[in-house]
Amino acid sequence: MIMKEKPEWAELATFVPNKKLPVYNWFYYKEGFSRDLVFRLIEKFKLEKGDTVLDPFCGAGTTLLACRQKGLESAGFDVQSSAVFAATVKTRDYDLNALDDAGKELLKARFEKPDWGTTSAFVRRAFNGHTLDDVLFFRDRIMQVRDNAVRDFLMLALINVTMKCSYAWKDGAVIKIRKHPVPPLRKLLKRQLRYMLRDVKGFRCTEAGCRVGFGDARKMKLPDSSVDAVITSPPYLNKIEYAKIYSIEDELFFSGMGLTPLRSHIGMNPDRVLEEENKLEKITDVSGFNPQTTAYFSDMHEVIKELRRVCRDGAKLGIVVGNGCFPDGVVDSDVILSRMAEHAGFKASELLVLNKRWCTRNRVEKVGITRESLLLWETA
Numbered sequence: 463m464i465m466k467e468k469p470e471w472a473e474l475a476t477f478v479p480n481k482k483l484p485v486y487n488w489f490y491y492k493e494g495f496s497r498d499l500v501f502r503l504i505e506k507f508k509l510e511k512g513d514t515v516l517d518p519f520c521g522a523g524t525t526l527l528a529c530r531q532k533g534l535e536s537a538g539f540d541v542q543s544s545a546v547f548a549a550t551v552k553t554r555d556y557d558l559n560a561l562d563d564a565g566k567e568l569l570k571a572r573f574e575k576p577d578w579g580t581t582s583a584f585v586r587r588a589f590n591g592h593t594l595d596d597v598l599f600f601r602d603r604i605m606q607v608r609d610n611a612v613r614d615f616l617m618l619a620l621i622n623v624t625m626k627c628s629y630a631w632k633d634g635a636v637i638k639i640r641k642h643p644v645p646p647l648r649k650l651l652k653r654q655l656r657y658m659l660r661d662v663k664g665f666r667c668t669e670a671g672c673r674v675g676f677g678d679a680r681k682m683k684l685p686d687s688s689v690d691a692v693i694t695s696p697p698y699l700n701k702i703e704y705a706k707i708y709s710i711e712d713e714l715f716f717s718g719m720g721l722t723p724l725r726s727h728i729g730m731n732p733d734r735v736l737e738e739e740n741k742l743e744k745i746t747d748v749s750g751f752n753p754q755t756t757a758y759f760s761d762m763h764e765v766i767k768e769l770r771r772v773c774r775d776g777a778k779l780g781i782v783v784g785n786g787c788f789p790d791g792v793v794d795s796d797v798i799l800s801r802m803a804e805h806a807g808f809k810a811s812e813l814l815v816l817n818k819r820w821c822t823r824n825r826v827e828k829v830g831i832t833r834e835s836l837l838l839w840e841t842a
C-alpha cells in the first residue's frame with residue numbers, strides 16, 4: 463500500500479466548501495465532507511453514467527447529491543433521522559409552483575399559541591420562549607401539508623432556521639447551551655424559503671435514480687455485486703456521538719414522523735467485544751485495544767465484509783476516516799481498516815494523508831499525531 467501526503471485535499475474532507483453551495487447547504491451537517499471531494503473521486507474512478515455509487519454512511523447526502531448531478535445512480539443509508547431526512551429532501555425533484563404556493567401559505571398563517579406538551583426541559587432551555595412558540599407553531603402547520611415532498615421541503619427549511627435561532631451550540635460530542643440574542647424565527651424562515659426556492663430553480667441536476675433510507679451499514683438491503691463504487695466516511699473512532707448531538711432536531715421534528723433511529727451505532731455495541739478481540743488481533747496484527755476500540759473495529763469489520771458482498775469485481779472505494787485519539791496514545795484506524803480490507807478481499811492500494819493533528823492528554827500533553835486519511839481500495 464502506498465502512503466502519501468495530500469494536504470491540498472484537507473478542506474475537501476470537511477463540510478466547509480458545501481456551506482456556499484446551493485442545495486448542499488440546506489442542512490448543516492458538521493461531520494459531512496464536500497461535494498468537490500466526491501466530484502474528484504468520480505473522476506479518479508472514471509465512473510460513467512449508469513454506474514451505481516453507494517454511501518453506506520450517507521449523512522446529509524453529499525455523495526448522493528453529487529452523483530445525481532453527474533448522472534450516476536446512487537444508494538445511501540444512515541441511522542440518524544435528521545441525516546436521512548436531509549439527504550432525502552436534497553435529492554428529490556420538485557414542482558416549483560407547489561413549493562412557492564405552500565411557502566406563501568405558511569408564512570401568511572396567523573400565529574396561535576402552540577401546546578408545549580411533551581417538549582423536554584432540555585429543549586425548553588435551548589430556546590427563548592417566543593422562538594420555541596414559533597418553532598412548534600410552524601412545525602404543526604407544516605405537518606398538515608398533504609403533499610409529502612412539499613411538506614418535507616418546508617420542514618427542512620424550518621429545521622435549518624430553528625437551529626440558527628437556538629441557544630444550542632454543538633461542541634464536539636456535546637451540546638452546550640449559551641444564551642445570546644437570536645434573530646426572529648419567522649423572518650429567517652421567510653429568507654430560508656426564498657433561498658431554497660431559488661436553489662430549486664437554478665440547480666443543475668440529472669434524473670439519475672437515488673435511493674436513500676434508514677439502514678445499518680453492516681447489513682444493507684442491496685443485492686450481491688450491485689455496486690460499482692463506494693464513496694463514504696464512517697464515524698470516527700471515539701469522535702462523535704451523532705445521536706446525542708442531533709437530539710434537539712430528533713425530539714422536535716422526528717419523534718412523531720416514524721423515523722425512529724436505529725440503536726446500532728458503529729462503536730456502541732460492546733456486548734460482542736470479548737469474542738471479537740481474538741478475531742481482530744489475527745486480522746489486524748494489533749492487540750491490546752480498549753473495549754470501545756474493539757467494538758468499533760468489530761463493527762467496521764462487519765461493514766467491510768458487507769461492502770465486499772455488494773461490490774462487483776473491479777469496484778473502486780474511497781473512504782475518509784480519522785484516527786482515534788486516547789489519553790494513552792493514538793489508534794491508527796486508517797492502517798487497521800486497510801488491513802481489514804485486504805483480509806476481506808479488497809486491494810488497499812493507497813492511503814492519502816489529508817490532515818495531521820496533535821493528539822493530546824489533558825488538552826496540553828502531546829501523546830501522538832492523528833491523521834485524517836482518504837483510503838483508496840478496489841475489489842481484488
Ligand SMILES: C[S@@+](CC[C@H](N)C(=O)[O-])C[C@H]1O[C@@H](n2cnc3c(N)ncnc32)[C@H](O)[C@@H]1O
Nearest residue numbers: 494495519521522524540541542678679697728
Ligand atoms: C462521518 S458521517 C458521514 C457524513 C457524510 N459523508 C456527509 O457528507 O454528510 C458518518 C455517518 O454514519 C452514520 N452512522 C453511524 N452508524 C451507522 C450505521 N451502523 N449504519 C449506517 N450509518 C451509520 C452517522 O449517523 C453519520 O451520519
